[in-house]
Amino acid sequence: MQTVVEQDNRERLAALWTVCEQLLHTPHYKSTYANWLSEALLTHGDKSQSIFDTAAGVGFPAKQLFDAGFKNLWCSDADPDLLRQLLQIVDPKSNSVPVLCVDWQSLPKVVMNQFDTVLCLDASIGFMDSWSAGAMVSGPTKVKARVKEVLKNFYDVTNPGGHFYVGLQKNNNRSNQDRYVMEVGTGVLDGSKATATWDMRYDWDARRKTWNNLVEYRGETHQQVRHSYLFDKAELANMLIEIGFENAWELPTPEFLYEDIIIAKKAR
Numbered sequence: 516m517q518t519v520v521e522q523d524n525r526e527r528l529a530a531l532w533t534v535c536e537q538l539l540h541t542p543h544y545k546s547t548y549a550n551w552l553s554e555a556l557l558t559h560g561d562k563s564q565s566i567f568d569t570a571a572g573v574g575f576p577a578k579q580l581f582d583a584g585f586k587n588l589w590c591s592d593a594d595p596d597l598l599r600q601l602l603q604i605v606d607p608k609s610n611s612v613p614v615l616c617v618d619w620q621s622l623p624k625v626v627m628n629q630f631d632t633v634l635c636l637d638a639s640i641g642f643m644d645s646w647s648a649g650a651m652v653s654g655p656t657k658v659k660a661r662v663k664e665v666l667k668n669f670y671d672v673t674n675p676g677g678h679f680y681v682g683l684q685k686n687n688n689r690s691n692q693d694r695y696v697m698e699v700g701t702g703v704l705d706g707s708k709a710t711a712t713w714d715m716r717y718d719w720d721a722r723r724k725t726w727n728n729l730v731e732y733r734g735e736t737h738q739q740v741r742h743s744y745l746f747d748k749a750e751l752a753n754m755l756i757e758i759g760f761e762n763a764w765e766l767p768t769p770e771f772l773y774e775d776i777i778i779a780k781k782a783r
């Protein structure tokens with residue numbers, strides 16, 4: 516099979532993510548995740564609570580929540596190509612789900628509303644400066660300051676008394692010191708066999724994880740390397756408290772989820 520080393524640009528990442536997303540988010544993953552998330556959301560509000568999915572991408576889990584009756588929903592993401600796919604499924608003509616193309620770094624400058632529940636799920640947070648080949652900082656002090664800067668933006672768009680849900684890959688833990696290989700999945704997409712593997716390397720000193728994204732699709736192997744900031748769930752919870760949330764705790768996740776989830780509550 517021919518290996519294609521991809522150009523390091525946003526469009527290629529969006530294309531590869533679209534393949535990975537379909538392998539990772541199987542119908543079973545999406546529906547069981549949505550049921551589980553709905554139950555969690557209903558512990559602190561009813562279905563009319565305002566929800567802002569800030570890592571909406573192609574629409575998971577926003578679409579599933581909308582279908583489950585959470586209609587007071589906004590979506591955003593920094594990637595216009597992924598949002599174009601989301602717009603195909605949320606029926607843009609109905610105007611019922613505002614969809615914004617905005618990065619987390621600019622959230623409070625662009626979004627004047629506050630929401631009862633703000634979501635940054637699907638293990639997205641670590642990619643804040645790298646998903647679209649942005650400039651990353653390096654080293655524990657700079658990374659922590661940078662992550663806190665962005666977490667504060669999520670705080671700002673959360674209503675007093677509201678909740679922020681943030682997901683982190685389960686493999687972001689200290690038992691992974693060097694390398695972790697995750698079989699994302701195998702399936703048939705548009706009539707072609709597709710397989711994705713994420714080969715991840717850990718540099719805890721630099722606080723940087725290297726993500727080698729290997730996707731076999733339509734008879735070719737595509738490869739693209741990205742980096743994300745590296746921190747574990749306890750560090751994430753501490754940062755959430757440090758930037759102002761009243762409390763932060765782990766929501767126990769079913770084993771099939773590939774992310775841990777921390778909930779932070781903003782004081783009234």
Ligand SMILES: C[S@@+](CC[C@H](N)C(=O)[O-])C[C@H]1O[C@@H](n2cnc3c(N)ncnc32)[C@H](O)[C@@H]1O
Pocket residue numbers: 536569570571572573574575576591592593594597617618619620636637638639642643644645646647
């Ligand atoms: C792991 S994907 C999850 C996508 C989504 N759940 C879906 O169904 O496609 C990470 C998402 O975070 C978004 N993202 C990464 N860095 C971002 C940033 N700084 N601001 C806004 N979105 C960002 C990416 O564009 C991507 O859609």
